[in-house]
Amino acid sequence: SYVLTQPPSVSVAPGKTARITCGGNNIGSKSVHWYQQKPGQAPVLVIYYDRDRPSGIPERFSGSNSGNTATLTISRFEAGDEADYYCQVWDSSSDHVVFGGGTKLTVL
Amino acid sequence: EVQLVESGGGLVQPGGSLRLSCAASGFTFSSYWMHWVRQAPGKGLMWVSRINSDGSSTRYADSVKGRFTISRDNAKNTLYLQMNSLRAEDTAVYYCARDRIAAAGFDPWGQGTLVTVSS
Numbered sequence: 001s002y003v004l005t006q007p008p009s010v011s012v013a014p015g016k017t018a019r020i021t022c023g024g025n026n027i028g029s030k031s032v033h034w035y036q037q038k039p040g041q042a043p044v045l046v047i048y049y050d051r052d053r054p055s056g057i058p059e060r061f062s063g064s065n066s067g068n069t070a071t072l073t074i075s076r077f078e079a080g081d082e083a084d085y086y087c088q089v090w091d092s093s094s095d096h097v098v099f100g101g102g103t104k105l106t107v108l
Numbered sequence: 109e110v111q112l113v114e115s116g117g118g119l120v121q122p123g124g125s126l127r128l129s130c131a132a133s134g135f136t137f138s139s140y141w142m143h144w145v146r147q148a149p150g151k152g153l154m155w156v157s158r159i160n161s162d163g164s165s166t167r168y169a170d171s172v173k174g175r176f177t178i179s180r181d182n183a184k185n186t187l188y189l190q191m192n193s194l195r196a197e198d199t200a201v202y203y204c205a206r207d208r209i210a211a212a213g214f215d216p217w218g219q220g221t222l223v224t225v226s227s
Contacts, residue, residue, distance in 0.1 A: 031211070033214070035153075035213075042219055043217050044216075044217070048213035048215075095167050102153065
């Protein structure tokens, strides 16, 4: 089965740029979606199709995907961006949805 | 407003059964694929199952296949998850989520319902 690998934690100072990676075999050939989950809340879609933002998501959130790594980038990091972030793909070979293990993003 | 509201969670003994419901409103439910995703306490997200728009096609994670059944009633705008032969490792918050058109991610998600499997 397809596996997505994320770093367990990332820390960033306010105003700086946070980057969260999502590794998978030839993930660049798949569409990657990203979710933000704050404590006690349901996940929220922040990036779809590698780099598109749903309405209401700040432009500070962006994404890229190439080769074996997809990346979620949050520029001008704010304390309110602290959350768990998950990447997700659809594995066509199994017709299953796959989530990464999640990354806890915290302020330095 | 697009909304999903889960219900039916609770405490159940190992080997028992439970049926979760997810009431949808604010959109044409019958046009969308739907999913169940769960999250064990302190753990990450795990996809459980999905169903297509008319209910004719379903898929399951290997860990629940043969024990869980996803279904929907488009006349009632409701998604279901029948869970049988429950195990301690099924303990989790269960979310329903709408699959955006053309598989563009899950949005929105319900608030979740907690299932606890314990004697």
